[in-house]
Amino acid sequence: MLKRERLDLIMKMVTEQNFIAVSDLAKTMNVSEMTIRRDLDELSKAGKVIRLHGGVQALSLQMKTEQNFHEKREIHIAEKKEIAAIAASLVEDNETIYVGPGTTLEFMVARLDQENLRIVTNSLPVFETARKNPHNYQLILVGGSYRRISGTFYGALANDELDSMNYDKAFVGVNGISDAELLTADIEEGQTQSIGLNNAQKKVVVADMYKFNHRDFYQFYSLYDIDELVTNKQASPDVLEYYRQYTSIRTGIDS
Amino acid sequence: MLKRERLDLIMKMVTEQNFIAVSDLAKTMNVSEMTIRRDLDELSKAGKVIRLHGGVQALSLQMKTEQNFHEKREIHIAEKKEIAAIAASLVEDNETIYVGPGTTLEFMVARLDQENLRIVTNSLPVFETARKNPHNYQLILVGGSYRRISGTFYGALANDELDSMNYDKAFVGVNGISDAELLTADIEEGQTQSIGLNNAQKKVVVADMYKFNHRDFYQFYSLYDIDELVTNKQASPDVLEYYRQYTSIRTGIDS
DNA sequence: GGTACTTCTAACATTTTTGATCAGAATTCC
């Protein structure tokens, strides 16, 4: 039985039964539990499954349909889910986090599994996704003027409100990264996000490989001031090597 | 059986049966009672369940208010739509209005047909409805802490934000009207609404006939300070007569 | 109130699960 077959079978069994124990999987496939654990790590990091003590759980139906919905209109879903899984793992119990707008960050809040989080966001889609997370986290939506295209709140009101709080960690997405510049399409949204970053102890940027060496209109932050850049493991080693001069980069493979 | 699976099953059984004994849970899941107690501690700390001597109880109070909330959406629809239509007609072109939470006000923003409005609200359902209005009005959602039961934003953040703006008109709903008192169920939501009223040139209250002579927990405003009370035409003439001593009342029939 | 009974808490013992590491097996690539 090939590894690929095994992964497929695991996915099939998990989606059918919702919960499965590592021991069951090992028995039905005739491999050691260690192997299953490694498989599950891989599936979990790819954002396809939720790892539990003793076994796995399928993504909730809500999350799945939500993801299918996104899949229809969004690109690079696999990469984004992978990045979302890593970003979600950076959060710790009892933290207050700012989460900016973006599909990747929607996937991230869907996957959060820590205890007692307080989530602050100015993105309506992120807020809606967080609301469906089985953990009933405390949610704070930063209000203000509403931009229909992106579903975000911006402007003086939003900025003041965001600025009145402090965060353990901030997670933001970008449209492009070019040298030390983080770029986005909209001035006001960029400014709002930079406030979220400023008020956070630890500043995290999520960006799939396609964002590197890609420019956009407005430069809203410097990569030098970012603590952690999360991207997917398919990013070219040369690119990663180059950007490591600016900040610490985290991908799927290494720690 | 995985731990998570067990927790899910406990939640399911508790919500179905309202109360379950620790011993029952232990027996049906084939684990020791100590394990169940630890599970219950966890669920209780997460605020999902109420721990009692001998067993657990579902969140009866929340459940009830939530039921009331959903029930509220269902009843007196015709009256609410009638009131909503009148309230919507009070708005004029180019105005900035504050709209509080409530089913009636959802109907109202759906019906708005004026030009160039700016709508401020702290209710997510109202916001969502306004978003679907074919006129692309400027929408400002007042953010803050989120109350899942009612879908509203409240707290210091929301209050500050609301207080920083001025409105041509404010529209709020109530749970009850008794003499000159406007009553609602929740202190914080009441306070937020009173700020919206304070900062409005013209203060409008919408209330169907069933709200008259009905008391509730928190008194958040005085009917003396309200400019216009909108209700449905089936309200008894005696009641209308009585309440006209406090403010101007508008119904479906007369102007 | 007092007694008998049940349930709870806390501490410790036991079992299960995990992640890290390493050596051997399988696979791929030249």
Added chain:
DNA sequence: GGAATTCTGATCAAAAATGTTAGAAGTACC
């Protein structure tokens, strides 16, 4: 074929989960 890479299984210490007590606290009944 042989080297390099990837995959797998075994071992083991640490962590997590569970079970087992004994004494404390709560409840019910007289």
